[in-house]
Every structure is written in C-alpha cells, then in structure tokens.
Amino acid sequence: MALDERPDRYPFPEIEAKWQRVWAEREQFKVTEQPGRPKYYCLEMFPYPSGRIHMGHVRVYAIGDLLARYKWMRGFNVLHPMGWDAFGLPAENAAIDNGVHPAVWTYENIDNMRTQLKRMGISYDWDREVTTCDPAYYKWEQLIFIRMLERGLAYRRRSRVNWCPSCQTVLANEQVEAGRCWRCDSEVTIREIDGWFFKITEYAQELLDWCDRLPGWPERVLTMQRNWIGRSEGAEFALPVAGRADLTIPIFTTRPDTSFGMTYAVLAPEHPLVDRLAADDEERRLIEAFRAEVARETEIERLATDRPKRGLRLTARAVNPFTGREIPLFLAEYVLMGYGTGAIMAVPGEDQRDWDFAKAHGLPIVATVKRPADWKDDQAYTGDGVKINSGFLDGLGIEEAKRKAIDWLVARGLGQAKINFRLRDWGISRQRYWGAPIPVLYCDKDGMVPEREENLPVVLPRDVQISGKGGSPLAEVAGFVNATCPKCGGRARRDTDTMDTFVESSWYFLRYCSPAYERGMFEPGAAAYWMPVDQYIGGIEHAVLHLLYARFYTKVLRDLGMLKVDEPFQALLSQGMVIKDGAKMSKSKGNVVDPDDLIRRYGADTARLFSLFAAPPEKDLDWNDRGVEGASRFLNRIWRFVHTHLGEMGAAAGPADARSDPGRAFRRLIHETIQKVTHDIEHDFHFNTAISAVMELVNALHDFERASLDGMARPERGALLREAVETVLLLLGPVSPHITEELWAALGHRESLFTRAWPVADPGSLARDAVEIVLQVDGRVRGRLSAAVDAPEAEIREQALADSKVRPWLDGRQVARVVVVPGRLVNIVTRG
C-alpha cells in the first residue's frame, strides 16, 4: 500500500515546509564572527553537482547537521556552510552526449540539488554558498598559482604521466587505482607530455610528521596517508662503471649494510644513462627491442608480482666499490624509473626480488647476514642477524652496519645517507575544458610568463567546441589562445590546459569564512576566527586524494604568510557507505533508494532519523525499508503522545516536583537519558545508541503514563510527563528538527527549540538510594538483591550468603572466597 495514502501519519509535509520557511525567514543559521564567543566550524565534504542527491549525501549531511545543531544548543557560534565542487568531467560528458553547455548543465544541477538539500532541513548558512566554477572563486586559485610559481612550488616539465584514454586527460598518481582511472575505471596508459606540477614532495616530511599530531583523525586514514607518503631511510651512492672513469650510476638502497652481497646491478629500462652504456649499434638495437617489449606491457601486467622477471644483460659492467669486484649490469622491468634513482644494487641473498632474478639468470648469491641454524636457504633472508662475508662490517648488527657502511661511502666521497619518499609531485594539468584556466602564457621572446595579477581572473571562455577527442578544447578557441605577452606586449599564446579539480576542493573551506570577499582569497580576520575546521565529515574514498591535497595546500598558504594554521581539519569523521542488499547503491545494481521518494513518503525527519539510527557513522549502513518504517513509527508515536496529553501537560505549573517513588524513579530515568545521549554524541559520535536511549525513554514514558493514572497526584504526573516530553524533544531536535520544533511550539513555547540550551543532567535527580546487586556462585548468576547504596561490604556479603536463592548452591560445598564488587555484584567461590 502506498504510504502517502495512510491517514494516520502526522502531517510532515506541512510541518517540514513550514519550519524550513520559518528558519529561513528568521535567518536562524546565519553566522558572523563574534570574537570572544567559542566557535565551531562544522563541515561536510561538498558535493559534485551531478544532478541529484543520493543516500550517501543524506547520511553525511544528517551527521553534520546533528553536530551543528547540537553545538548551537551548547552555545557555540557554529559555521555550517554548503557549496558546490562544480568543475569536472561529467559536465563535459553531458555536453558531448546532449549538446548542453557544461555551465548550463552544472548550474541547473546545482539548482536541483539545492532544492533537494533544503528539503532535508539542514542548518546551513546559505548566504555563504560557494560555487567553484565561478570566476570570482577560481580567480584566487590562479593568484596562488602565480605565487607558487614564484616560489618554485609550481613548475612545468615534460614527464611520463598517467593518461586516461577515455577521459582524454592526465591523471595524478593519487587518481589511479590499481592501474585504472578513479573516475571512469578505464585502464590507464603512460604518456610523455608537458605539464604543470605542484611540489607536494617538498612537504612530504611535514605531511608525515603531522600524521602523529592529528588525534581527531581515524587511524585508518592516517595509516593510508603514511603509506602513500612512503618514507624510507637509506643511502644513495655512485656505482662506478668498469673502465669508464666518466660514468657512475646513482643507486638508492635501504640496506647499505648488504653492499658486500651486491653481485649485480639493475637499471630501469627507460633509465637515461642506458644510452651511454650501449657498446655499439647492435646493443642499441637490443636495448630498443627490450624497451619496446616492456612498453607494450600494460600497467596491470606489470603489477603482477608472481611471474618470471625478465631482463637484458648489458656488455658494460659495474664495480662493487665495497669488494672491488666487477659485477654484471642488467636492464630489468622490475626496477621502476619512478622510484629512488631508477637503478638498484642487487643483493639476492637478502632481497626476494633480487633472489628471483638471480635464480632465473644464474647469478651468484652471497649471504651477508648469518642465517638461523634451521634456515632452508630456498629464499632471500630478510631477518635479523650478524654480518658475515662483509669485510669491515663482519660481526656487526644490521643497524650498526648500515651506519658504518654509510660512513665508509661518505669518507670516500661516493655517497651519503638519503631519505626517499614514495610520494610524487602532484601533476595538475588537465587537457580538458571544464576547469580553471592555468594563468600562464608563452611568448616567443620571453618564454613562459605568468599573467599579470590585475588581469586575473583568466576567464574560461564560453564559446567552445567540445568533442571529447584529442587535446584541450581551449586550444581551438582563438580568442582565448591568442593574447598579449604581459612582459613585452608582443603576441603570446595562453596555456590551454585547465587545473585538476582537486585544486578547487583544496581550499573551499577557507572561502566559506568570507565568501564575498573581493580583495583576496579570504578575509584574514575571518579565517583566523573560523579556522581550523573543528569537525570535517566525509567519505573514506578521499582518505588519500582530497585530504592529502587540502593538507598540502593549507601548508603552502601558511608559508605564503596568509594563514596561521598548520592543518586544515582538526578532526575527521569518515563515514561508511550506504549499502543495500549487500552492495553499494548503484544504478547498475538497481538497488538505489531515491532520497526524494523517501522524503515524499516519510518526511525528512524520518529519513534523517533512520540514517543516524541504523549504524554508527563510521560503519557501512545497511539500508532497510522496514527499518525506515520503524523510524517513522517512532516519530508518530511521539506525535500522538504529545497531542493526546497536551491538556494535562499544559496544566502543569513549574518544574516537576517528584515526591512519589515511581515519580522519582521516572525522573531519574529522564536525567540518565540526558547523560547517556550527551555522552554518546561527545565521546564517539555514536548517534545510534544516543537515539536508542531516547527510544527507551519514550517507551518508559508510555509505561509511566499508564502506571501513574491511579494513585499519583495530578500536578506531579502532569509535570513529569511534561519534563519527559520536553527532554525527548530537546534530545531529538538535532536528529529530526522539524517535528520536534513543531511539538515544542505546540507545548506553548514561543522561541525556537534550537535557541534553547542543551539539557544538563541534574545530579540530585540522578541520585539513587538503593542498587541491585547480582549474586553469583562460581561465576554464575543465582540470585539478586537490593541493597542501600552505602551498605557496608560486610553486610552485603552476609546477605548474599544467607540469600534463599543462593543457599541451595552452597549445599555440600565450602565457601573458598567471597568477592564483593560494591554496587555491582557478589561472587561466591566454592570448593569441594
């Protein structure tokens, strides 16, 4: 049966529309800097305007709004903004498919999604909305680009890059997942191309160090970042080529202690020195053939670690500087140009890859670490041990031998200690249209010249042919390409690439601080007040990508003297995915739940309640239509209760004066619930248990209502019902704001629920005079008793031993020991 036909639902469509209108009219969530008042910057990752919100969005924004409203009620000045990550490929693809201009498509989508989000009733300050494809936004990004250029933090070079043949553009390393494009899943190929890079490697050490100083971040995200940065310590040294005084090969190793075991050395096939090592044309031909063979390999094939290692032996030989012996030189595909120096010393005794290669090519293997007695010698040994076969290092431990080997290299001027990072510079040039233009020109006379600051923004031209085939569409726009050289005034050509859209998302949180500011990226005072973001919320898929870039960009702005903070995000909440029927929601699987449908059928309050109740935020959320029914039922139950008891609660004057025992017990539960809900929100964001505590209170409210019909004074009953109901509304407000605001008003309040202070548990009401003590015999529960809170241990012990439920279990046995845990339990340990 269609749910919107049900007459028994509370009238959520009217209520939700009404309060959304009232909040907007009152400008209730509009904020300004208020020095001296504690601030709270609550931020959810802004969406790409794909056209429609999905359940993942509902989940993040429900979490963010709960925190924002909660912090409001706790007296914080809360910045809670929303905007659009508006540049990107889908807009261009839509243009190719439907002939709609990317700008038109994007702005229409934004309008749709804004309407959808507003229907969720989230407490955004919509006056701060930011759209990244607006020239007033990307202007500042272009300015910072020029500043980075001046500092050498942005540079241009020709390099081998990841190329997505489907998106027709370059991808950064972070945007390749297992050899495939992060966006379209196509297999990535390698291309040599000119492009711009941001020098994120300059910040590798700092980005790594701060991973230890972000206690508000989930460990798994920090681990992924540490792995990605990939620091390793070792040595770099010059490997001499036999008979070639003019030629050495730079080598990076993390195991300088094993140098005496170097029985051959390997260069990456594309290593630039290889050309100089070739003995004659014949060998040059062999090298080219080998390179071509390797180049044919797809990234996927190269990733397979378990196949035979192919190599090409060169006629040139090297000299192991430690042993003085000549060793063979190879090209092999297992050595990558992109890491270290692109050349390795091979120590088959202590490195498994070298071992495999040595076995395949019949090369000698020398052990330089003493093996354990039962060692089978069928693989490389990477464990600990004493150095052997290593000349002056013999007898040392590995760590000490590393230091001595480096000292030896330094003393001879051959090398030094070296730290290497896996992190590569961030390639930001994209050969696509819908992005921020790179503010640089090329002049025949002056070469590469940045645009003058007063000419910014370099506006993305509107009239352009987008075919999706080959090269940047901007290159075809004569009016854009042909420009004046800012230096000599002669003719110059603009750079026709656009910036990676991850550049826009690296600083949008700063723009929110002063979104209309015209004299710079952000107003310094506003940023000083609001930054850093106190709580950032978003999907785990950005653990490395966006979160690493934003951290880097923040540090760059700090070093440009624009910002005081070292890190943008104080705390991070990585919420799980929304799953249905065991799979991520997707159109292809046909398991998508449309938030619009859901809100139309149940209301935003129910959608929000369910998505917060079904699982703790960091876990995947299993969508369940029956569970949504349950959430709806719960809100209806509260609605009915308030409306059927309005008269009685309205008659209550003053605070609840609980005189009777049941009254005091009920009041204690009200205050225990306040305590529990506050703890669950503050301690670990476990909103699911916070909500279950409110559900328990509502259940108890119904029980109390029935039980107190006879025998309890009417004023006491009415006052307690009112106190309980008001507590429920306050605690549930941040979860389901419309219904709680409506019922709050129905109870006679004239001011908004969200201007009320968050309730605080009253210690007097929490106090209890008796506690239940569990009685165990040999660890098994056999009875229970009620004891005064302050009853002495000896007394409880006596009562336990004398208890009628306990005594049969002691028959024929001796009491060996009695453990009394005050306020909790007694365990009687027996013997015999």
Next chain:
RNA sequence: GCCGGAGUGGCGAAAUUGGCAAACGCGCCGCACUCAAAAUGCGGUGUCCGCAAGGGCCUGCGGGUUCGAGUCCCGCCUCCGGCACCA
C-alpha cells in the same frame, strides 16, 4: 607480501574500567481493538533438555591469565579496506 579494521541472535546492532551477553530497532509468534483488514496497543522471541519449575550451552577457532573474559595475553582461521616488483 606489508599495513589497517572487523568477526556477537533470523537481520541492523548494543555492552563506559574485566562484572547480569544480546539494550534499541527490524522481523516473527500470540493477544486486544475490528464484521474484516490496515493502523494502534499489550505480551513473547539466542539455543538445547523439560508439561513446568528449573537447568545446560552460547560472542569465528584453539590455548592462557583471572573469583569472573565479547572485552586482556599467545597461536590460528575467515572477511573487508588500503598499498604493492618502492630497492
């Protein structure tokens, strides 16, 4: 292979510090209301033995520490995520 996380009822999940395992919700069963249904309300619901009272067994597996272990320690297994020929 390395790093990180997780295994608890039919299902989603709870369990502050080592102290009553399964709160809350879903589903299911029963009852009330109803001509009937829906909705709503009330009660029950880990599992095995038992008519019942009651008792045994239960947190992936095997050990250990402890009066007491879902929780701590040791050794395994499985699943999920990340990185991966990184020298």
